[in-house]
Structure formats: C-alpha cells, structure tokens
Amino acid sequence: MRLxxxxxxxxxxxxxxxxCRSAVGNRVLVILEDESQKSxxxxxxxxxxxxxxxxxxxxxxxxxxxxxxxxxLAYEHLLLTPPKSKGYGPSLTPKILLDYVNAGxxxxxxxxxxxxxxxxxxxxxxxxxxxxxxxxxxxxxDHFNHDAISAADKHDVLLVERPPQLRPDVVNFFGGDGxxxxxxxxxxxxxxxxxLIAPILKAPKTAYAYNPKxxxxxxxxxxxxxxxxxxxxxxxxxxxxxxxVLGSLEMLQDKWFDASVKLPGGKTSKxxxxxxxxxxxxxxxxxxxxxxxxxxxxxxxxxxSKPAENTTQIGEYNPAMYRIKNDVNFSLEIGQYDxxxxxxxxxxxxxxLQLEFTMLSPFHRLPLIxxxxxxxxxIYSATFTTPDQHGIFAFKVNYKxxxxxxxxxxxxxxxxxxxxxxxxxxxxxxxxxxWLAGLWSVIAGFLFFVILWLYCEPPKxxxxxxxxxxxxxxx
Ligand SMILES: *[C@@H]1O[C@H](CO)[C@@H](O)[C@H](O)[C@H]1NC(C)=O
Ligand SMILES: *[C@@H]1O[C@H](CO)[C@@H](O)[C@H](O)[C@H]1NC(C)=O
Ligand SMILES: *[C@@H]1O[C@H](CO)[C@@H](O)[C@H](O)[C@H]1NC(C)=O
Numbered sequence: 001m002r003l004x005x006x007x008x009x010x011x012x013x014x015x016x017x018x019x020c021r022s023a024v025g026n027r028v029l030v031i032l033e034d035e036s037q038k039s040x041x042x043x044x045x046x047x048x049x050x051x052x053x054x055x056x057x058x059x060x061x062x063x064x065x066x067x068x069x070x071x072x073l074a075y076e077h078l079l080l081t082p083p084k085s086k087g088y089g090p091s092l093t094p095k096i097l098l099d100y101v102n103a104g105x106x107x108x109x110x111x112x113x114x115x116x117x118x119x120x121x122x123x124x125x126x127x128x129x130x131x132x133x134x135x136x137x138x139x140x141x142d143h144f145n146h147d148a149i150s151a152a153d154k155h156d157v158l159l160v161e162r163p164p165q166l167r168p169d170v171v172n173f174f175g176g177d178g179x180x181x182x183x184x185x186x187x188x189x190x191x192x193x194x195x196l197i198a199p200i201l202k203a204p205k206t207a208y209a210y211n212p213k214x215x216x217x218x219x220x221x222x223x224x225x226x227x228x229x230x231x232x233x234x235x236x237x238x239x240x241x242x243x244x245v246l247g248s249l250e251m252l253q254d255k256w257f258d259a260s261v262k263l264p265g266g267k268t269s270k271x272x273x274x275x276x277x278x279x280x281x282x283x284x285x286x287x288x289x290x291x292x293x294x295x296x297x298x299x300x301x302x303x304x305s306k307p308a309e310n311t312t313q314i315g316e317y318n319p320a321m322y323r324i325k326n327d328v329n330f331s332l333e334i335g336q337y338d339x340x341x342x343x344x345x346x347x348x349x350x351x352x353l354q355l356e357f358t359m360l361s362p363f364h365r366l367p368l369i370x371x372x373x374x375x376x377x378x379i380y381s382a383t384f385t386t387p388d389q390h391g392i393f394a395f396k397v398n399y400k401x402x403x404x405x406x407x408x409x410x411x412x413x414x415x416x417x418x419x420x421x422x423x424x425x426x427x428x429x430x431x432x433x434x435w436l437a438g439l440w441s442v443i444a445g446f447l448f449f450v451i452l453w454l455y456c457e458p459p460k461x462x463x464x465x466x467x468x469x470x471x472x473x474x475x
Contacts, residue, residue, distance in 0.1 A: 025076035110249025129191030178272030290337035331381035
C-alpha cells in the first residue's frame with residue numbers, strides 16, 4: 001500500500017513537471033520583507049499557483065538565502081518587492097542580481113513610491129539604461145486620469161487604458177480592453193540607445209512625476225512628463241532572460257484586481273488589473289514569446305542539365321563546403337512556446353525573417369518563406385545560388401524583436417572554386433567554336449600538308465640511280 005501511494009506521488013510529481021507552464025521552469029522566489037504584506041496579494045499568489053508555479057517566500061534578511069545552488073539557478077523566477085530598509089542585503093546585491101539575469105533567471109522588480117527605491121537598485125537599473133527619478137519619493141500623478149473615488153485629493157492612482165491590441169506587425173502580449181489602476185507608481189524613462197529595453201505601459205500624456213513631500217514649487221522642473229514616463233518597462237537580455245520593472249507593485253493587490261474606479265467626471269468601471277497581472281507574469285516568466293530554433297538545414301540542389309531527365313537531386317545535409325554557383329536550399333525550423341507547449345511561429349505579414357549569406361558583408365539577403373508546418377514549428381526556407389566568389393561564408397539569421405526571444409543563428413561554410421573537371425567542356429561553349437574551328441583547321445591543314453608532301457615529292461636518288469643504270473646498260 002505504501003509502495004502504491006509513493007508511486008502515485010511520483011507519478012503526480014512527474015505530471016507536475018510535464019505540465020509546467022513556463023518554458024524554463026516553475027520555481028518562483030518572492031522576496032518579501034514584511035510577512036503581513038503577503039495577504040494583500042492573495043489573489044495574485046493564487047493565480048501563480050493555479051499556473052503550476054511553486055511560489056516560495058523569503059525575507060531579504062535571511063542569511064541562508066541564495067539564488068544559486070551548486071552553481072545552478074535555485075529558482076528560475078524572482079519577484080522583488082520594495083524593501084523597507086536601504087536595500088535587499090548582502091544576498092541580493094546588484095552584482096548577484098546581474099549574475100542571476102546572466103545565468104538566465106527572470107526578474108519581476110516591483111517598485112513603490114511609498115517605500116522608495118534603494119540607491120543600489122536605481123544604479124542597477126541605470127546599467128540597463130532605465131532611469132528612475134533621482135528623487136527617491138517621487139510619484140506619478142495625473143490631474144485628468146486619476147481615480148476620483150480613491151485618490152480624489154492626491155491624484156496618484158492613475159487610470160490608464162490597457163495598450164490596445166496593436167498593429168499586426170507588432171507582437172503584443174499585453175494588449176486588450178479595459179482600464180488599469182496604477183496606484184502610487186514610480187515612473188521610469190528609457191534610454192534611446194539600448195535595443196534590449198522596451199516600454200510595456202506608458203503614462204498618460206498629462207501625467208508627471210513629483211515628490212509630494214516637497215513644496216509645490218518644485219514641480220516647476222519635473223523629472224519627466226507625459227509619455228516620456230513609463231509605468232512598466234521590460235528588458236530582455238541577449239540570453240532571453242527577462243527583467244520587468246513594475247512601477248507600482250501595489251497594482252497587484254487584491255483590492256485593485258477588480259476595483260470600481262471612476263475617471264473625474266466619467267462613469268465608473270471595473271479595473272482589469274487581474275488579467276493584466278497574468279499577462280505581465282506570463283511574459284516575464286517565459287510562458288509566452290519564447291522562440292526556439294529546432295533545426296537548421298542547408299543542402300545543394302542539382303538540376304540535371306539534360307531536359308529529358310528533369311530531375312532535381314539533393315546533396316548531403318549541412319555540408320561544410322559548397323562550390324561557387326551552387327543552388328542551395330536553406331531551411332530553419334522555429335517554434336514559439338505558448339504556455340504549455342511549442343506551437344508554429346508565424347512571422348507577421350509586415351515583418352520579415354531574413355537569411356543573409358555573408359562574407360564580411362552580405363552577398364545575399366533573402367526573405368525566408370514558410371514552406372511547411374509541423375505541430376510544433378514552422379519551417380522557413382529560401383533557395384539561392386552561391387555567389388561567384390570563393391571564401392569562408394556564413395548563413396546568418398538575426399531576428400530580434402521586442403518581447404520575443406532573439407534568434408541569432410550563424411553557420412559557416414566554405415565556398416570553393418570549380419574543380420578542373422567541373423568546368424563545362426570547350427565544345428559545350430558556342431562562343432568557343434570559331435577558335436576550336438581555327439585550332440582544328442590548323443591541325444588538319446598541317447596533317448594534309450605533311451601527307452601531301454610525303455606522297456608527292458619524287459625520290460631524287462632513285463631517279464639518279466636509274467639514269468646511271470640506263471647509261472651503263474647502253475655502254
Ligand atoms: C519533366 O517534368 C514534367 C513536369 O514536371 C513532367 O510532366 C515530365 O514527365 C518530366 N519528364 C521526365 C522525363 O521526367
Ligand atoms: C527547401 O527545403 C525545405 C525543407 O527540406 C522544403 O520544404 C522546401 O520546399 C525547399 N525549398 C525549395 C525551393 O526547394
Ligand atoms: C508538440 O505539439 C504537441 C501537440 O500540439 C504537444 O502535445 C507537444 O507537447 C508539443 N511538443 C513540444 C516539444 O512542445
């Protein structure tokens with residue numbers, strides 16, 4: 001009986017592993033200083049647990065806390081809540097957090113203007129090109145788009161339309177209808193330079209950040225205004241680890257999940273924070289938007305030159321060498337992780353997945369066209385002729401879009417010259433016929449002349465001997 005029950009447990013554990021929702025793993029560590037805060041987010045934890053995440057809670061003051069175990073990630077996902085004290089302590093220094101992201105860990109960083117942001121975190125974000133207001137306690141307010149029920153005086157509970165389902169060429173994991181309540185947000189601005197960061201939710205045009213604890217005059221020179229301010233932004237590292245900066249952790253509290261809110265002078269509506277929280281964690285914890293290259297294949301196509309046997313033949317797969325002017329088929333199999341398994345990845349019509357055949361600079365840049373689909377992936381392929389240039393070339397696919405795992409494939413091949421016996425024979429080239437005719441006519445003329453000469457010249461000694469003979473006979 002005990003054996004049976006333990007077998008059942010094992011089976012359940014296996015099932016749990018199999019049905020994991022994230023592409024990388026299901027262990028979430030929540031850094032929470034104040035245990036009493038936990039109950040404020042009960043719906044949020046329940047949502048995570050319903051998606052088969054194992055949620056553990058730790059205090060940043062726990063000295064045994066470590067994000068790594070035996071050099072591996074101890075948790076695939078980390079949720080940081082704003083600390084009460086100056087920082088997260090020695091086990092969560094910015095250096096350790098960076099190592100964690102470099103090792104592929106995903107981070108959801110919740111901020112709050114009430115407790116302020118520790119300087120160490122601001123400087124970590126600055127390394128990602130995300131800047132926070134230098135004023136620790138600044139909060140985003142909006143006198144036109146705030147909740148008139150809960151923040152009638154302070155105007156610090158922003159009501160923001162959820163980003164609409166954007167243009168079809170932009171992948172949008174956060175879109176939908178409805179209004180989000182963003183209480184006491186810390187605004188961020190993103191640097192222009194980094195292609196790795198992207199805004200998820202921008203502040204309304206009339207919003208600005210200021211410090212309520214200072215005099216009203218200081219609002220003269222706000223840190224940032226309007227849509228310069230981001231309320232939620234995201235960084236996707238090159239290893240596809242995700243780091244989301246959530247300006248207002250409070251928006252995940254139960255009371256905002258379906259609160260009734262009212263725009264000044266508008267009608268009341270329900271917030272959609274719960275659904276948005278789900279979208280946000282789905283993306284951050286790599287349940288969506290994860291692309292994977294299952295296989296890369298290239299081969300030579302030879303078409304028989306004789307029209308009678310119009311057959312094409314396929315060379316060996318992924319050879320290390322091609323010849324100049326070979327016809328080559330390149331194909332790439334891509335799947336997109338969608339919550340429980342991989343599904344075919346479809347590139348939007350207005351976007352293109354491109355193949356480059358490069359040596360220093362691209363000789364070919366071709367669109368990859370979907371040629372077939374399997375249950376888990378789409379196969380994109382392109383056919384081209386190798387350029388008339390020998391050397392070391394590479395097939396390159398470089399597809400980087402915001403919120404999608406970057407695809408960077410590079411496969412080197414050698415392109416050689418024709419071998420001596422691969423050139424077309426001289427008589428196959430019509431342009432060479434006059435020269436060939438000249439050559440053979442000289443040879444033929446020479447032979448003819450030699451034969452003629454040998455045949456027609458009378459042997460002189462013979463004639464002289466005969467003359468002598470006839471003279472002696474007549475004597
Ligand atoms: C050549 O191709 C055509 C069209 O694909 C086909 O109808 C024909 O039978 C082929 N000829 C030979 C000799 O294979
Ligand atoms: C290239 O190869 C892929 C996979 O083998 C195939 O689906 C596709 O049709 C080929 N393309 C051409 C133009 O032959
Ligand atoms: C491939 O797709 C099937 C059915 O859609 C699914 O059951 C399976 O888990 C998928 N495989 C992977 C590796 O995602």
